[in-house]
Structure formats: C-alpha cells, structure tokens
Amino acid sequence: MDTRPSIVLGIESSCDETAVALVSTDRTILAERIASQEAEHAPYGGVVPEIAARAHAERLAPMIEAVLADADMTLDDVDAIAATAGPGLIGGVMVGLVSAKALAMASETPLLAINHLEGHALSPRLADAGLAFPYLLLLVSGGHCQILKVEGVGRYRRLATTIDDALGEAFDKTAKLLGLGYPGGPAVERLALEGNPSAVPLPRPMKGSKEPHFSFAGLKSAVLRAVESGEHTPADIAASFQQAAIECLTDRLEHAVSFVGSTPTLVVAGGVAANQQIRGALEQFAAEHEMRFSAPPLALCTDNAAMIAWAGCERLPLGDTAPLDFKARPRWPLDSEAERVRGAGVKA
Numbered sequence: 001m002d003t004r005p006s007i008v009l010g011i012e013s014s015c016d017e018t019a020v021a022l023v024s025t026d027r028t029i030l031a032e033r034i035a036s037q038e039a040e041h042a043p044y045g046g047v048v049p050e051i052a053a054r055a056h057a058e059r060l061a062p063m064i065e066a067v068l069a070d071a072d073m074t075l076d077d078v079d080a081i082a083a084t085a086g087p088g089l090i091g092g093v094m095v096g097l098v099s100a101k102a103l104a105m106a107s108e109t110p111l112l113a114i115n116h117l118e119g120h121a122l123s124p125r126l127a128d129a130g131l132a133f134p135y136l137l138l139l140v141s142g143g144h145c146q147i148l149k150v151e152g153v154g155r156y157r158r159l160a161t162t163i164d165d166a167l168g169e170a171f172d173k174t175a176k177l178l179g180l181g182y183p184g185g186p187a188v189e190r191l192a193l194e195g196n197p198s199a200v201p202l203p204r205p206m207k208g209s210k211e212p213h214f215s216f217a218g219l220k221s222a223v224l225r226a227v228e229s230g231e232h233t234p235a236d237i238a239a240s241f242q243q244a245a246i247e248c249l250t251d252r253l254e255h256a257v258s259f260v261g262s263t264p265t266l267v268v269a270g271g272v273a274a275n276q277q278i279r280g281a282l283e284q285f286a287a288e289h290e291m292r293f294s295a296p297p298l299a300l301c302t303d304n305a306a307m308i309a310w311a312g313c314e315r316l317p318l319g320d321t322a323p324l325d326f327k328a329r330p331r332w333p334l335d336s337e338a339e340r341v342r343g344a345g346v347k348a
C-alpha cells in the first residue's frame with residue numbers, strides 16, 4: 001500500500017489576497033506565497049471587486065509557477081488541485097477556480113472545490129494535529145461572525161451568526177472612524193494597547209439575549225457618536241470598542257455552550273482570530289468551561305492558501321472531488337440547513 005502523503009496545491013482568490021500554497025496530508029506546508037492587494041484598494045477605503053478580479057488574474061499564474069519552484073516541484077508531484085469556489089467576490093473566485101480547473105486538466109489530477117469558510121473552519125487542524133472532531137468554532141472574519149459545531153469534514157452545524165455586521169467589518173469601520181486606514185483590525189488592536197478599555201461607555205449588543213445571534217451595528221454607531229463627541233482619546237475608544245466586542249463574543253459563546261453543551265475543544269479561526277486580546281479572552285473562557293483551546297498561528301488566521309490546500313487534504317481521502325463544470329458560488333453557507341438570518345453577509 002502506498003503510504004506516501006498526498007500533496008495538494010491550493011489557490012485562494014475570494015477577496016483581496018491572491019495566495020497559492022502546496023500542503024501535504026502529513027500537515028507540512030511545503031511552500032506558500034501571498035500577495036495582498038492592500039495598496040490597490042487603499043484609496044477607496046475598501047475592496048473594489050473589479051480591481052480585485054483583475055489583480056488576481058495578473059498575479060495568479062506567475063505565483064503558481066513560483067510556489068512550485070520554491071518547493072522544487074512540478075505539477076507531476078501534485079496529487080490534487082484545490083481552489084476556493086465561494087463564497088466571496090465572484091470575479092476573483094472565478095479567476096482562481098478556472099485556473100484550478102485548467103491545472104487539474106493539465107496534470108490529470110482531481111479538482112477540489114473548497115468553500116472558503118470550510119478553509120477557515122478546518123485551518124486549526126493543519127497546525128494542531130491533536131485537534132479532533134467535534135469542536136466548537138468561533139469563525140470571525142471580515143465577512144462572517146458565526147459559532148459552529150464542527151462535527152467532521154463537511155459536517156457543520158451553525159449555532160449563531162450576525163444579524164448585521166461581521167466583527168472584522170466592525171473593526172474596519174472603527175479604524176476608519178479613528179482615521180487608522182484599512183485593513184483596520186491590526187491598527188485598532190495596536191492603538192487599543194495604549195487606551196483604557198472601560199473609559200468609553202459602549203453597548204454590548206445582544207448580551208444576555210435569548211436569541212443566539214450576534215449584532216455589531218449598534219456598537220459601530222456608538223463608536224461614531226463617541227468619536228463625534230470629541231470627549232475621548234482615539235486610544236480609549238479603540239480599547240473600549242475591543243473590550244465591548246470581546247464581551248459580546250464570550251456572552252454569545254456562553255449561550256451556545258448552554259444549548260449544545262460544551263465540546264472538548266474551543267477553536268477560533270478567521271482574520272479576527274489574529275487579535276491577541278480576543279485570543280486571550282477565549283483562552284480564559286475555554287479554561288473556565290474545562291475546554292481545550294486551539295487557535296491557528298496568525299498567518300493561518302487571515303486569508304491564505306494553505307488553509308484551502310489543507311481543506312483539500314481533508315477532502316481528498318473522502319473522494320470528494322468536483323466536476324470540471326463546478327460553478328463558482330457567491331453565497332455558500334457552511335450549514336445549508338441553517339435558517340437564513342437577515343443581514344448575514346456574503347463576503348468571506
């Protein structure tokens with residue numbers, strides 16, 4: 001029997017990062033490259049879909065070539081091609097998916113059409129070999145804020161989502177209001193270090209609610225009022241915003257645990273999981289609930305291709321390959337049975 005690990009080439013192009021990685025089923029990242037489009041989108045204060053799609057189209061092919069060269073490999077060494085097939089900005093998704101189809105055809109290897117959210121959801125297992133199913137997952141990114149029970153590959157039960165903004169979006173808007181630029185999460189986190197988290201009275205939307213969901217629109221408006229009042233320093237506003245966000249997260253997790261019972265592990269993933277204060281608060285929450293805590297390294301939290309290749313590694317042994325006419329999906333919920341909630345975003 002061939003016990004050699006399989007090697008998957010992963011492509012990510014659903015938002016403003018063009019990324020390519022080679023990952024093996026034994027959890028090794030053989031090579032990876034990522035190019036951010038921050039500079040292209042910065043003048044507009046957010047991601048412009050048409051500009052994103054064009055940038056992916058220009059960068060992807062040379063990047064695939066470079067990643068193979070970095071690993072000293074050719075397409076002959078690759079066992080499958082995985083690409084984000086949604087959800088996300090459809091032009092960019094199509095660039096990545098069509099490239100993956102061409103590579104799969106040329107190399108006569110299977111195509112794996114990956115849900116970007118599944119990439120985030122399984123990313124902790126790439127870094128943490130001991131992370132077994134089931135686990136409770138807080139998925140917090142620029143387009144999503146969800147609590148999921150991850151029961152296995154392809155088996156996701158959504159317990160909560162946001163009824164308006166995602167948490168990453170709230171960080172980005174707060175950064176914009178404070179004049180910190182885009183993307184805002186890391187900038188707000190840095191400034192918050194210098195501020196007093198209890199200086200500005202801000203709401204904790206949904207705290208204590210019987211509903212399971214999140215809401216951040218009211219918090220964002222309160223930040224706007226605090227900025228306009230001129231009574232607070234930007235650092236105090238950043239720190240108080242972050243503190244309010246943390247209390248919303250732990251309150252909603254408390255609600256989820258009280259409904260599904262605790263799982264052996266609490267996991268956080270997605271771009272906002274890069275935030276050290278949030279990681280610390282979640283680690284404490286896990287300890288209080290006698291759960292293990294697992295969070296991927298920072299580079300695996302924000303959008304990257306290693307997580308897409310890894311989701312491919314998880315799916316390949318299940319024979320879960322995609323046909324060459326697989327359609328890119330602008331919307332693609334992880335839990336298709338979950339009730340659609342007003343305002344939940346389509347961006348990943």
Ligand code: KG4
Nearest residue numbers: 141142143168185186271272275302303348
């Ligand atoms: O997962 P991701 O890279 O892209 C999406 O799929 O959305 O997440 C990007 C989001 C942005 O909103 C960004 O501001 C936020 O993650 N983010 C952070 C931090 N780093 C990135 N938010 C808070 N603190 C951070 N350190």
Ligand code: ZN
Nearest residue numbers: 120141303348
């Ligand atoms: Zn993402």
